[in-house]
Amino acid sequence: MRPGTNLKEILSPHYHRRRGLATVVTGAIMLSAVAILGTTTVSWANSNLVTHQEILVKSFSEKTNKIGEYVTVENVWAGGTSPNKFLNITLSNTGNIGVNIKSIKIEGTTNQVISVTNGEIVPRGTYSTVINYEWNGNGVLDVFVITERDSIFRTQLLAQ
Amino acid sequence: MKNRKGLSSVVGVVFVIIALLSTVSYITYSMNLLDKFNESVLVTTQENLDRTKEIFKVDKVTIDKNKFNITVQNNGNLPININRLWAENQSHPSDWVYKYDVNTVVPPAGIANNIGQNIPLAALDSQSYKIKLVTERGNAQEFTVNSASSTPLNIQLLAIPPTVPSGFKTQLVMTVTNNGSGTLTNLVPVLNPVGSPTATCTPDPVSPSRYDTLAPGSTAIFSWVVKVTGTQDAQTCKYRAQLQNGYLNNFAEATITNTIVTLSSTNYAANAGVLTIDYTSFRWAQTNSWKSGWQFPDGNTGFSIILANNNQTTGGYKLWISENTQLFFQVAGGTASPRSFYVVNSVNLAPEGATVSRYTPDNHQSVANGGGTTTLYFGSKQQGSKPQGETIQDMPDGEYVGFIVLYGKFSINQGDTGTQYAQTIPFVAVIST
Numbered sequence A: 001m002r003p004g005t006n007l008k009e010i011l012s013p014h015y016h017r018r019r020g021l022a023t024v025v026t027g028a029i030m031l032s033a034v035a036i037l038g039t040t041t042v043s044w045a046n047s048n049l050v051t052h053q054e055i056l057v058k059s060f061s062e063k064t065n066k067i068g069e070y071v072t073v074e075n076v077w078a079g080g081t082s083p084n085k086f087l088n089i090t091l092s093n094t095g096n097i098g099v100n101i102k103s104i105k106i107e108g109t110t111n112q113v114i115s116v117t118n119g120e121i122v123p124r125g126t127y128s129t130v131i132n133y134e135w136n137g138n139g140v141l142d143v144f145v146i147t148e149r150d151s152i153f154r155t156q157l158l159a160q
Numbered sequence B: 001m002k003n004r005k006g007l008s009s010v011v012g013v014v015f016v017i018i019a020l021l022s023t024v025s026y027i028t029y030s031m032n033l034l035d036k037f038n039e040s041v042l043v044t045t046q047e048n049l050d051r052t053k054e055i056f057k058v059d060k061v062t063i064d065k066n067k068f069n070i071t072v073q074n075n076g077n078l079p080i081n082i083n084r085l086w087a088e089n090q091s092h093p094s095d096w097v098y099k100y101d102v103n104t105v106v107p108p109a110g111i112a113n114n115i116g117q118n119i120p121l122a123a124l125d126s127q128s129y130k131i132k133l134v135t136e137r138g139n140a141q142e143f144t145v146n147s148a149s150s151t152p153l154n155i156q157l158l159a160i161p162p163t164v165p166s167g168f169k170t171q172l173v174m175t176v177t178n179n180g181s182g183t184l185t186n187l188v189p190v191l192n193p194v195g196s197p198t199a200t201c202t203p204d205p206v207s208p209s210r211y212d213t214l215a216p217g218s219t220a221i222f223s224w225v226v227k228v229t230g231t232q233d234a235q236t237c238k239y240r241a242q243l244q245n246g247y248l249n250n251f252a253e254a255t256i257t258n259t260i261v262t263l264s265s266t267n268y269a270a271n272a273g274v275l276t277i278d279y280t281s282f283r284w285a286q287t288n289s290w291k292s293g294w295q296f297p298d299g300n301t302g303f304s305i306i307l308a309n310n311n312q313t314t315g316g317y318k319l320w321i322s323e324n325t326q327l328f329f330q331v332a333g334g335t336a337s338p339r340s341f342y343v344v345n346s347v348n349l350a351p352e353g354a355t356v357s358r359y360t361p362d363n364h365q366s367v368a369n370g371g372g373t374t375t376l377y378f379g380s381k382q383q384g385s386k387p388q389g390e391t392i393q394d395m396p397d398g399e400y401v402g403f404i405v406l407y408g409k410f411s412i413n414q415g416d417t418g419t420q421y422a423q424t425i426p427f428v429a430v431i432s433t
Helices: A007-011 A012-015 A021-068 B005-052
Strands: A070-081 A086-094 A101-105 A112-114 A126-132 A140-145 A152-159 B058-064 B067-074 B078-091 B098-106 B111-115 B127-133 B140-145 B152-159 B164-167 B171-177 B182-186 B188-195 B200-203 B213-216 B218-227 B233-242 B251-259 B275-285 B302-309 B318-323 B324-331 B339-345 B344-350 B353-357 B363-369 B372-381 B398-411 B419-431
Touching: A007 A021, A007 B344, A021 B005, A070 A152, A070 B098, A070 B127, A086 A140, A101 A126, A101 B140, A112 A126, B058 B127, B058 B140, B058 B182, B058 B213, B067 B078, B067 B098, B067 B127, B078 B111, B098 B111, B111 B140, B152 B233, B171 B188, B171 B233, B182 B200, B200 B233, B200 B302, B213 B218, B218 B233, B275 B419, B302 B344, B302 B363, B302 B398, B318 B372, B344 B372, B353 B372, B363 B372
Parallel strands: B140 B182, B152 B251, B164 B251
Antiparallel strands: A070 A086, A086 A126, A101 A112, A101 A140, A140 A152, B058 B067, B067 B111, B078 B098, B078 B127, B127 B140, B152 B171, B171 B218, B182 B213, B188 B233, B200 B218, B233 B251, B275 B302, B302 B372, B318 B363, B318 B398, B324 B339, B324 B398, B339 B372, B344 B353, B398 B419
C-alpha cells in the first residue's frame, strides 16, 4: 500500500477510474509515434521509388529511342566547280522513330563539321542539305551524321 | 484497454504492407520496362538483320520512249520496296540531280520491270546518267546508264590470227573491262576502218550486238569475223574499235595482214591443203536417188561430193581435174579388197540401177581459184580413157575407210601445160552390208 492511501480511498470508485490513464497516454503517444514514423518512412520510401521510377522511365525512353534510330545517307551529290564546290547530302530516316539531326561531319582532304538546325526527320522521311566543301574527284569522303540522341551514323563515299 | 491493445502493431503492419506493396510495384514496373526494352532491342536487331538480308541486282537497263526502263531482280529472301530513284545527269553542263518516288515492291526471287517508265524524266541516249535505286530499308544500288562517255575504259582489240591467207577469215576480238565502281549499261561496240587499207577486209556483224549491263570488274567481249582478200603479201587493213557514245579517244586498234598462197611445182607441197571438200555434201546412189549416210547395201555404187579450190592465185587460173582422180577405199575391217571409184562425168540414176558416164576428155572438169566449187562424181572401175571407164564399180560387203586422191593441174586453159598438182583429202568411213 502506497503511503497516504487509506483503505477508504482504495475502495472508492474514483480510485479505479484514474488507474489506466498513464497507459492510455502512453498508448496514444506510441500510436502517434508509430503513425508519424510509419507515414514518414512510407512517404520517404514512396518518394524515393517515384524518383527512381522517373529515372528509370527516362533512361528506358532514351535508350529505347536511341536504339530505334537509324539514319541512312541516301544520296550525296558532289557538284559545283572550284572554288564553289558543294555536297548535296540527303539523309533518310529508315528507323521507326523520328530523329533530329544535330550535326554532320565530313572527313576528307579537309575536315568539316556542320551544325544542323531544323534537322527533324519523321520515320520514312528525308532531309537534304547543301554543304560547301571542296571535294576532290575520286576522293574518298567519310560522312558522319550525329543525332540529337548522340547516335552516330557513318558512311563512306566517292566524290565524283 | 483490452480493445486498444495491439493497435500500434496493426498500424505498423499497415505501414509495412504499404511499403512492401510500393516496393513490389516498383520492381514489377521495372521488370516491365526491362521487358519492353528487350523487345525494342529485339525489334531493332531484327530490322538491322533484315537490312543486311536485302539482296537485289539490276538486270537490265534500257531507254524506251525516252524513259528509263530498269529491271530489278530480288535475289534475297525478303520482299524489298524500292521507294526512290535518283537520277544524275553526268553529261549535262550543269550536272543536275533529281529524286523520284517509285515505290515498287519486288517479292523474293521476283523481278520488277519498267522501273522508271512512270517518272517525269526524259532520258536521252546521248547523255550519261548515274542512277541510284534506294530501298525502304535504306539499301541502294548505284549504276550508270549510257555511261561509256563518262570515264575511259580498258578497251583492247585483237586480231586472232593477225595474219591470214587471202580468202580466209580471221576474228577481231574487242574486250571492254569495267574498271570503274558503277555498273555500266548499254555497251554497243563500233568498228571502223582506219586509214587506207591495202587488203580487202569484210567484217561480219558483231556478236553480241550489245551488253545491257556490265558490273564493276567484269569484261565484255565482242567479236567480228573478218574475211580478208588480197593480191599480194603483207597487204593490211587496220580497224579501230570503240563504244557508241564512248569516252573521247577511248579506243583500241588492230591490224590484219594478208598473205598469199601460191602454188608452183616447187612449193605446192608446202601449200598442200588448198583443196578442201564439204564433208556434209557426201552422197551415194545405187538406184534412182541420192542418199546420205555412211552405211549402204553392197553393190554397184556412185558417189558425189563438193570440192572447193582455195588457191588465191589470181589471173584466171583454175584447177583442171585429171581422169586419175579417184575415191579410194581401203579396207578397215572384214575380208573385202580395196576399191577405187574413178572420177566420172556423172552418175546416172535409174530404178533398175545407177550407171556412170565416162570422164572424157581428160582434164575437162575445172574449178576456179579463189574459192570456186564443183561437184565431183565417182563411180567407174577405171579412168575415163580405159575400157571400164563407164562401168560402175561395185562395193562389196565390208568396212572401209576412204579418201580422195586428186590429180590435176593449175592453168588458165584446159590445154595449157600448167602446174601439176596432187593432193589426198581424207574422206569418210563407210560400211557396205
